[in-house]
Amino acid sequence: MSRFALFDLDGTLADRQSALSDALTCLCRSRALSPEAEQWLRIQLVDRATIHDFALLRDVFGLEASAADLWQQYVDLMSAAVTCRPEVLEGLARLRAAAWTIGIITNGAGDIQRAKLAGTGLASLVDGVAASGDLEIRKPDRRLFELAATRCGVSLADGGWMIGDNPAGDIGGGHQAGLRTIWLRGRPWPDALPAAHHVVDDVTDAITILLNEISE
Ligand SMILES: [Mg+2]
Incomplete structure (x- = not known):
């Protein structure tokens, strides 16, 4: 063998789970997202995340930030938290x-x-x-x-x-x-x-x- x-x-x-929770808390606070948007993100990202999730977040909740910016912030927060x-x-x-x-x-x-x-x-x-x-x-x-x-x-x-x-x-x-x-x-x-x-x-x-x- x-x-x-x-x-x-x-x-x-x-x-991943505890890192995800910390990263999302941080991201939602810094972007002043609504509790509904935060709840949506926590469910949407439970198994994995891609930039498409953030494009969807942006469309569903009418955010101004680009999907690329949101994704990059998420990547940075996750890599720091994990x-x-x-x-x-x-x-x-x-x-x-x-x-x-x-x-x-x-x-x-x-x-x-x-x-x-x-x-x-x-x-x-x-x-x-x-x-x-x-x-x-x-x-x-x-x-x-x-x-x-x-x-x-x-x-x-x-x-x-x-x-x-x-x-x-x-x-x-x-x-x-x-x-x-x-x-x-x-x-x-x-x-x-x-x-x-x-x-x-x-x-x-x-x-x-x-x-x-x-x-x-
Ligand atoms: Mg696994």
Whole structure:
């Protein structure tokens, strides 16, 4: 088994939900948005955000600011608010020290996902990044896994691991890509989906599993 691991970003390595809440509070205050507009944004962005959400916000609530300005402010606020716990950064550094190749595979717009990787300190710890917005291909599509592997300089044919919190996108997609999988428990598990190889409560437990893996 090759020492190659792909990690999901939001809800796996980084806590998007608390960052989102802080960023939206800040954005809505600075733009003096109505409570209705704030509520709308919180629902609209619950899973992911793109510039189109801000174009819609602007139209629906009659804002003067351009969608590009609103989006840029959101990207800046999110990249400042999002965090990765020190023990997670440390775990990834240990994997790299043990000759693991580490990639990020994420459903999201490329600019904000890269800003978040820089803001959390993850950018310098990974070998390659594939964001769905780059190609308009989303997990569980195997092609996004192939892109991630290529950007890491490895081949899916050599195997590896996928670690994430989304059953269909991360674990189902990982299986289809021929990877072993570790699920970060939290969401309901869909009945029809084959089980992950391991299930953990914390991403640091997943890193420990990888570190204990004896190469075959
Ligand atoms: Mg996730």
